[in-house]
Amino acid sequence: MSIAAEAIRLEALARSRAPEDREHLLDALVDLCANADPAELTGAPQIQALLQAVFMSLVAEAERDIRRRLAEKIAPVAWAPAGLVNVLALDEIEIAGPVIAESPVLKDHDLIRLLVESTLEHQIAVARRGSLSATVVEAILQQDEPAVLTALACNDTAEISQSGMVRLVETARRQAALRSPLARHPRLSSDLAQRLYVWVGQSLRAALISRFRLDPMELDAALASAVRDAHAAVEGGEIRLDTDAEQLEQERRLIGKLAEAGQLRPGYLLRALRERRLPLFVFALATLGKFEVDHIQRAIDSDRPELLALACAAVGIDRSVFPAILDTVRELNGGHPGGGDEGARKAANAFGPYAPDIAGAAFRQTASSF
Missing domain, CATH: 1.25.40 (Serine Threonine Protein Phosphatase 5, Tetratricopeptide repeat)
Incomplete structure (x- = not known):
């Protein structure tokens, strides 16, 4: 032409x-x-x-x-x-x-603006970008957003400093999703591998021992010591408010951002429980149903599992899924909500033939009265 x-x-x-x-x-x-x-x-x-x-x-x-x-x-x-x-x-x-x-x-300033102004999905995309500079990595670390930190830990090409790796490994203590990518990260040092060993599962421990030629007996002794210290802290009534409060605030912020971005859905409740993050489950259920967080906490601490069932029914959880939710919540919450098998049967009736908004209204009325 x-x-x-x-x-x-x-x-x-x-x-x-x-x-x-x-x-x-x-x-x-x-x-x-x-x-x-x-x-x-x-x-x-x-x-x-x-x-x-x-x-x-x-x-x-x-x-x-x-x-x-x-x-x-x-x-x-x-x-x-x-x-x-x-x-x-x-x-x-x-x-x-x-x-x-x-x-x-x-450029770096464009990427940092995205981290500040955009949705959680955009922030995760930034953290996954190839060859991220140290400046952008530092901005991600400063924000301390769990999902974005996990994406960064999966990014082998990002320019993460040794101090940045230390922060990620320390965060892995309370954020389980970080542990697997960090265990395989090329910038993980032997010293950091020993710290990480205490918080990961058996398969990752074997991988760390093999990769860094660590002494398993020495590491298992350190692990046992950490467990004894944790038990002693509980028995002695020691309260670590800083760590607990910080973690809860992070969980709350994550759910808030997911909801704001339109990414919080009922399926996220199952994901939170699979990751054994009960506070995340509580915040997510409260946000999805527009319930008071305290009411959800009361429900899972009670001997009436039908209350938890009503809350789940109100946000669209299917009857067939609820038994798994109840079992996991009980496992993570010291056996509560109680009620045993009889309570579980009562809970199944909460998924009766009525609309989710009716279940939500019933939950609010009951939870606020006890």
């Missing part, structure tokens, strides 16, 4: 308001830029300003699928206008994901 014919085609596309024509126009502009001299596009401010103005005007009217395909096309290129890349990086995560993952246009 001649230059004149191509110019006529682009002009016709620019005049059209049809979504498919807008997409064709964006495709044509991307192709033109891809075939141009990269130095010309990136080295001339006036050309960058013109490109940004054109692309931004088109993206402002583009449908979601068009923005997603545009993000996929410009994610790896260096000529993409910075303003356009940052707008796409703040879009829905399906659109923003490719740009956050690989755009060379995003």
